[in-house]
Amino acid sequence: MSGGRLASGRSLWHAGAVKATSSARRIGTVDSKTRGRILDAAERLLLDEGYAAVTSRRVGAKAGLKSQLVHYYFRTMDDLFVEIFRRRAERDLRRFERALAADPSLRTVWKLTTDPSGTVFSIEFVALANHRKAIRAEIAHYAERFRAAQLKALTSAFDKSGITADQIAPIAALLLMTGVAQVLTLDEQLGVKTGHDETVSYVQSAIARLEPEEANP
Amino acid sequence: MSGGRLASGRSLWHAGAVKATSSARRIGTVDSKTRGRILDAAERLLLDEGYAAVTSRRVGAKAGLKSQLVHYYFRTMDDLFVEIFRRRAERDLRRFERALAADPSLRTVWKLTTDPSGTVFSIEFVALANHRKAIRAEIAHYAERFRAAQLKALTSAFDKSGITADQIAPIAALLLMTGVAQVLTLDEQLGVKTGHDETVSYVQSAIARLEPEEANP
DNA sequence: GTCTATACTTCGATAGAC
DNA sequence: GTCTATCGAAGTATAGAC
Numbered sequence: 286m287s288g289g290r291l292a293s294g295r296s297l298w299h300a301g302a303v304k305a306t307s308s309a310r311r312i313g314t315v316d317s318k319t320r321g322r323i324l325d326a327a328e329r330l331l332l333d334e335g336y337a338a339v340t341s342r343r344v345g346a347k348a349g350l351k352s353q354l355v356h357y358y359f360r361t362m363d364d365l366f367v368e369i370f371r372r373r374a375e376r377d378l379r380r381f382e383r384a385l386a387a388d389p390s391l392r393t394v395w396k397l398t399t400d401p402s403g404t405v406f407s408i409e410f411v412a413l414a415n416h417r418k419a420i421r422a423e424i425a426h427y428a429e430r431f432r433a434a435q436l437k438a439l440t441s442a443f444d445k446s447g448i449t450a451d452q453i454a455p456i457a458a459l460l461l462m463t464g465v466a467q468v469l470t471l472d473e474q475l476g477v478k479t480g481h482d483e484t485v486s487y488v489q490s491a492i493a494r495l496e497p498e499e500a501n502p
Numbered sequence: 503m504s505g506g507r508l509a510s511g512r513s514l515w516h517a518g519a520v521k522a523t524s525s526a527r528r529i530g531t532v533d534s535k536t537r538g539r540i541l542d543a544a545e546r547l548l549l550d551e552g553y554a555a556v557t558s559r560r561v562g563a564k565a566g567l568k569s570q571l572v573h574y575y576f577r578t579m580d581d582l583f584v585e586i587f588r589r590r591a592e593r594d595l596r597r598f599e600r601a602l603a604a605d606p607s608l609r610t611v612w613k614l615t616t617d618p619s620g621t622v623f624s625i626e627f628v629a630l631a632n633h634r635k636a637i638r639a640e641i642a643h644y645a646e647r648f649r650a651a652q653l654k655a656l657t658s659a660f661d662k663s664g665i666t667a668d669q670i671a672p673i674a675a676l677l678l679m680t681g682v683a684q685v686l687t688l689d690e691q692l693g694v695k696t697g698h699d700e701t702v703s704y705v706q707s708a709i710a711r712l713e714p715e716e717a718n719p
Numbered sequence: 720g721t722c723t724a725t726a727c728t729t730c731g732a733t734a735g736a737c
Numbered sequence: 738g739t740c741t742a743t744c745g746a747a748g749t750a751t752a753g754a755c
Contacts, residue, residue: 310751313720335633337554340748351722356750405632411688412629415622416552425692432696456697457704464681471628471684475642479649480673487674527733530738557730568740573732722755729748737740 313358320358322348328369332405336413339366367423370410374427377403378434385438391446391458391496394439395488398462404470435459446496453495462488530575537575539565544586549622553630556583584640587627591644594620595651602655608663608675608713611656612705615679621687652676663713670712679705 313320326348330338341362345352359365384393397403407424414421439455453461465488469481530537543565547555558579562569576582601610614620624641631638656672670678682705686698 311720317720319720335629338633341750342748352748353723353750354721357720360750362749408625409629409632411691412552412625414692415626416555421692425694428689428692428694429696432694436697453704454697454700457701460685460697460701461678461682461704464683464685465678466681467684467688468677468681472645474628475631475638475645477642477645477649479646480653480671480677483671484674484677487670487678528738534738536738558732559730569730570732570741571739574738577732579731720755722753724752724754726751727749730746731744733744734742735740736742737738 310360311357312360313354317358319350319354323350323355323358323365324369324372327365328373331369331409332402336366336409339369363417363419366413366417366420370420370423370427373406374431378427378430381431381434385434389438389441389445391439391442391492394435394442394459395462395466395492398435398466399469401470401473404467405474408467408471432459442496448495527577528574529577530571534575536567536571540567540572540575540582541586541589544582545590548586548626549619553583553626556586558582580634580636583630583634583637587637587640587644590623591648595644595647598648598651598655602651606655606658606662608656608659608709611652611659611676612679612683612709615652615683616686618687618690621684622691625684625688649676659713665712 323344327339327344330343330347339362341355342352344355344365355365359368381397384397410420410424414424436456436459439459443455443458465484469484472478472481540561544556544561547560547564556579558572559569561572561582572582576585598614601614627637627641631641653673653676656676660672660675682701686701689695689698
């Protein structure tokens with residue numbers, strides 16, 4: 286077939302000679318509107334077709350720009366990936382904190398955890414992180430932050446509902462919910478739905494048992 | 503950087519002109535020893551560096567063969583991917599059935615489910631399936647078979663231990679275990695371990711509660 | 720800030736000799 | 738069954754004009 290990108294590019298697979306010293310190469314400002322469009326296009330591409338589809342040429346095309354502009358705003362494609370991830374993670378983190386501040390309950394955590402696009406996003410990045418060190422570090426960092434935020438909310442929800450540690454520890458409940466959400470989403474991507482209804486209703490009844498109804502439906 | 507492969511290749515990303523009719527191109531026999539070596543090398547590469555590292559050239563190098571031999575044994579790279587998957591899935595499936603025939607218990611299912619290489623393998627393929635139709639179909643097929651085999655074992659284990667459906671349905675228990683195993687493995691790949699000990703011991707005690715000790719430790 | 724042009728690398732795939 | 742040779746496409750990245 287044709288050439289491509291994912292197998293050896295200077296910056297993509299090995300570290301590459303970074304030429305740390307000289308290099309007067311110009312880089313666009315972070316608050317540029319064009320830069321935002323590039324990130325939008327790249328994120329869409331990532332979600333729809335996987336990280337392998339995120340090439341400077343395709344991103345440029347999707348954004349209606351010359352592919353070279355991608356290189357103007359991002360020194361390497363790794364930089365672009367890290368930025369896509371950071372931007373999205375930061376946004377989701379805020380959304381999370383806002384929702385949990387408004388209603389710190391088990392069911393809110395469950396609702397947020399089962400957002401499919403969030404899972405697709407993180408699966409794609411875990412696969413990507415599998416072989417790109419710079420990206421792995423970034424993801425690990427946000428994974429910890431996410432878990433901390435969720436744990437905090439879950440802990441306060443447990444306190445409120447009087448759930449004790451000998452029933453289940455908040456952190457265990459969190460990993461359980463995260464895991465279930467992940468399998469369900471992955472399955473769905475494949476078109477597999479065996480047992481989904483039973484599992485969802487099990488989780489929901491477990492939540493209802495631990496955290497009896499109070500106000501919202 | 504350099505060229506590469508994963509972004510547009512004729513057969514990799516779009517369907518490509520398959521030229522279904524003519525094409526007298528020769529293909530090696532399925533029982534060839536060389537073919538096996540190619541599959542071994544490709545599987546290792548996939549596990550260690552991700553699917554993007556599986557190119558005909560790199561596979562050839564890893565197997566100590568000319569890359570063209572990869573094309574001799576596999577018409578397209580998609581064919582190679584499907585074969586890697588099929589071979590491994592079939593092997594795991596047999597291993598599964600053997601282990602569960604010997605000891606059809608909840609804890610055996612848990613032990614098998616938490617094999618990290620199995621999870622890494624399937625994550626990699628789910629990411630791959632995200633944008634390759636032919637592969638997705640294959641994975642979905644095996645996912646169903648796996649689940650069926652596991653479910654059968656779990657159902658018989660539940661019967662044996664007298665676990666009833668109003669505690670938890672076998673299929674729900676299966677998805678729960680699969681999900682937890684997935685999160686744990688993914689986390690570990692990133693170097694994140696927050697809450698793992700608590701979660702593992704929760705699962706183990708849940709298993710012990712549902713399925714009281716009998717013989718093996 | 721954006722564009723044209725271009726260097727260089729790797730990829731998938733095939734043809735044809737041995 | 739394996740090798741040499743080669744095509745054509747796509748990728749990352751840079752230089753330099755506008």
